[in-house]
Amino acid sequence: MKKLFPLLLILALQPIFSQTPQGERGRGNGQGPRDATPIKITGKVLDKENDIPLEYATLVLQSVENPDQISGGITDLDGNFNVEAKPGKYNISIEYISYKTYRLPNQTLTASTDLGTIRLALDVAQLDAVEVVGEKTTVEVRLDKKIYNIGKDLTNSGATITDALNNVPSVDVDVEGAISLRGNENVRILINGKPSALAGFGSTDALTQLPADAIEKVEVITSPSARYDAEGTAGILNIILKKEKTLGFNGSVNTTIGYPVNSGITVNANLRTDKFNIFNTTGYSYRDAPGNAFFDNTYTSGSFDRIIEDREYNRMRKGFNTNLGLEYFITEESSITGSVFYRTSDSEDSTENTNQRFIDSAISSETFRTEDETEDDENYQFSLNYVNNLDDDGQKLTVDLQYSKGEETKFSIIEENNTVPNQNLLVLENVYEIESENEYLVQADYVLPMGDSQFEVGYRGTFEEDVTDYRLDSLNQSTNQFDINENLTNMFTYTENVNALYTQYGNKFGKFSFLLGLRLENTQLKGQLDSEFDTTELEEQLGVDVDVNFDKNYLGLFPTLNFILEIAENENISLGYNRRINRPRGWFVNPFPSRSSRTNIFQGNPDLNPAFSNAFDLGYLKRWDKLTLTSSIYYQRETDSFERVQEETGQTTTDGIEIIRSIPINLSTNDRIGLEAGMMYNPTKWLRLNSSFNFFQFSTEGMFNGIDYGANNTSWFARFSSKVSLPSKIDWQTNAFYRGPSQNAQTESKGIFSLNLAFSKDILDDNGTISMNVSDLLNSRKRRSFTETEFFTSESEFQWRRRQITLGFVYRFNQPKERNRNGRGNGPGEGGEEEIEG
Template structure:
């Protein structure tokens, strides 16, 4: 909220100084500092108002920076001086004769008791800030995130949904770019969000929902960007916190966040260990138009065990008062095992003629490392600065999957045994330079970003030969695929404000190189015959694109604004989507990438409205997006059968001609009384796809919506109670209908140990209803399915803080060189 309040300045009518200025009159400067009365904390974006006594219609002024300082230029004269900051009593100096430059010194503002009830909403609950290119949701005291992970916390952010598989969507679109502290990170995984399930939710300070990204950001992600800002400790001295949780089904976690800050350096360290089991289940009811069986019913029981350790160590060293260098090293090590037991019943007509039992045992050893280096030079206190970043990330995954399938009816015998070996390594180098030059109310930015990533997937399938009792390698599927994605980008943008109107215009130039290479024991001619003559085994593609951005805000009043945004985005295919070798999750289902995939491009428009009252905040928007060359994952029959007569089905990503999405969303933050706080959001959209592939029309039109509601009640004995409800309506694409989903979470908390600790208890998915249900229909088969990632969860947690009591204020002088996009996590 703080960042929006100072835009009061935009409501002040501009002083027409030129008409009154004479040769004898020279401008003077009014300077000073604004802080909070009790704590001495600098108040950023407090507003200084200078009103002419002789002509009250003439008003000028300025706002404070992050250190509470202001500097305003005006003509000599007699003024009424006031300093305003919402939630605080206005400071006034009347009939002041200002004939020369003057420093008004340190001005201390007292809280306005009449507004404290409204202010408490800001301190206790998630709030929203609307900026030119994004919405910022400050994660407040959200009880349901205690003991949860980052993915769980994101599911409480408006516009964002996380499905039962962990896939993150923004306004119903899964093509969203995930950043940590403004950069791609090993903490978020590479093209996967699994790692977010291993990071504690209380590590989040705020989430930036960037549906209309400015030119400063990578153009990747047609849905937009989610930038997760992790907490940074800025208080002088040694401080930290320890967080521990235990739950059922088994879910235990302990993490620490330690910080040592002096005037010369800031040393920070984060450690975390977690162990959890996530029992799940699924069923699939499939019918076929060909093959030996008319219907196959699968009942799956899933058991997961995840152990993970992560550590981050870094130091920020202050070279001068205005420059610093920050270095950090991050590591994550996880050991995961998934056991899926699948009982299948196979029908001829209505009679069960065969039953099988299959176990799929998958173990995954994952190691991620990341080294980051940042240099920041603030040339002055007005925002003139230069930053440069270097980041190297390395990730390696070793996966072994053993599949054993036995006949149980009519006979008991081994049907098949397979071992799948999959090694994936990724290396990524990131170089980035950003320059910011303020020019009064205007600001100019320019920069370069280079991202160079290589991934190598080594896949081998061994099948047991029951005649020889030896495993033989299936050369049709065994391969090694290397994929390079190199992106060089330059950008510049310019922003300014005129009275009530602000704008930010930007242009980004990106060159994308996509390279793929296949290595196999097959000779190239034989391999081409296996995969298909249309498949390009080795490719090197280049794409050059311009990505303009326009973001506008009109301040209707201090508490009301309208925004309009336009941006062009790109969706680059990831390695798995273009790897031409099939891989399979079972003997009857294979996934094959498509190296002919080209990037998709999207043009998006967003019209937003914000209105604040004393106890209520309303945010709303209408959006439209048109995407060309869009990706669609289809299923088709391969024409092949397994040894026991089951059709083998292939999933394949393709470029469809286009899709478009139009929708509207609204969010409300409301605190009718001191003991009750309500938070709700609603998103409605229509999605339409057009395209034909292999003479099959995959066009579809779908209308869906999702909403969430949260209430927080303060009970006697200082106990807080929070309830979260989420609902997502039914949706469909060209082949699959997904049914609605509803789930509820409850949480309770109480501060202990003199407010140094917080004890919490929560229940995730109270009614055990978070299940994905879908129905797929093609010309050759239908499939009705239900999948539950994790059953209802009970969690008990304790957070203990030392030298940073709950609700502490930042200490004076601690604001130096702290930036949301930094590497302090």
């Protein structure tokens, strides 16, 4: 029945959509009698710089004899148009938002005509004749997204994907690597349009181990269309990776070395013929990330009035990743692409914590705690993609299959000793944690052009199982043997199954474009516990009546509406609306406490329900010869929003310290309103300036365990980038970022400023480039915050990674510096790949 549904839907809607366009074409062109035999005008529209298809580009046919009579059509997913018209004389133009219009005046059309391939150029500041696409950063505006071509960002040399995202407007990455969009951390991360093992199955940790120079562009999708998964109340970040499409064998080698230790090598290789395309990216990295933290805590109860913690972190990361794919062109109209991705990493983290306890301003005792953790990750992914252009009219069928598996093994040794007034062992613990994830994805998408409009329907299913096996052994000093802590040892299985049907319809009338979509999603969330833990005691700890073994089912409709009005050729206004969902991840609902220390634990909440949001976005874009301005006002209302709160557990350690628990809860509402603006200014050939600003205000309200966690917050962040081309082929880039103060229900955070510098020089006949990058030049990227509750206060400072200096060298073989990045087909890493995401 599920297979028949898309076909039945198309057949049912076909008469409705097909009546009006045909009638309008018969009356609207003003050429000849109404019963004249129509002719067909066909062609293809591509981006001139990247050769990627431009969907929803407009063919305009204006009658020369009667200029008020205008007809035409729009392009499909592959950039093809196929429009009927009466024979006559026309002024022909091809228009696309943010691109220069292509014109063919006074064309006499007496028979069906193929206009061939038409390449449109971005309407940006004029560049020197020898300048190439890969050198600049540009923005493209689509009906449902903004596309930022990263260009040759010098600060990406030796950096990770996470570092590169911090240079994208609307995006912020905090000192711990958490990614947020417009200040909201519930953002969906996709790689080439799909969930991927590269992104760590929802976690962003893997992005800190992959090189930034693998990125070709980033799509910021704040008003996602119906083909995208409804997950992520903030929106979607779709990372498109590079893949060379030039005929023959070509590629590049990129090496880096830095201090603190930051070394790596990445090799890209591509072999392309007229019948197939083989591509591979392989990389190895070794990074050291020293950091530090300081906490000054005061208590209203317990054995101590004040506790000061001074922490030193040292994190070693070794990682290997490879991606091998084959794209085979079955016919001129169809292709199949298979790829295998494998990633393994080995991490060793060491944390030293000096802890001073005070009673009445005098030191009562001092302890020294060490935590040594090893972590081994292994992920692999198999993908199969089939594309078939069913006919010359633009019908298209895409099928996508994907299987991903990941396993993460952690082992930690935690030892804490008294140093003042006596030296003795307090605790020695061994923590074992194994997390296994399996995910299946099935996707089918069908596109049907209908005259001037386009209809799309599809199905997407994701089936994910996450198993966490957690065990804690504590040393029994009386027996000198390790005992299993049954209260903290458990196995938790979390299952998330999502089935979705979606449809969308797009059209354009004159200067008005729209895209309407509707998505039906069924979400099943299941949790199962295997443990000796007393569930009655667990419910008492949680403070709510919950079922630790649960099976929840949600059925929801998620509409999307996107509109664009072209005020002028280089100016437009956009309006978007969408409904989204935030599903809790496995560790958010796992009720067994896991500890970052003896005194701080995190406990999931099985009673946590998905959050839903309704978001509106009003945007404005204006282009001048040398200046591009983008801006928008947005509003989002989220119900049952997640909030992590801290509270007393009523328990103390053996030496009398209050144990504090963090737990996620569903608050009642979260209202967010904001304003953002971006500017790209190229006043001369040797200077480029980019800046962006985002201001937002949000308020939350809700109660938990009798405490009001409502809060109001106003914050902002801004970034500025300048790139100067110096003599002797030397480039100099400066990136500055500032995030203003913020707060939630319990914590106030101070502003953060960071500054990056980078230099590069082309050598070896422009086949090679050497670079130097200084990240966080002032060593100021630190999170400083103050937390206050009824039972304690905490003033803290945290630095994830100290200032980093990196030297890099890239060598390109059989590959021009400008990189003809895209061509035929829709293999992984191309702009076409994101179109299959549902």
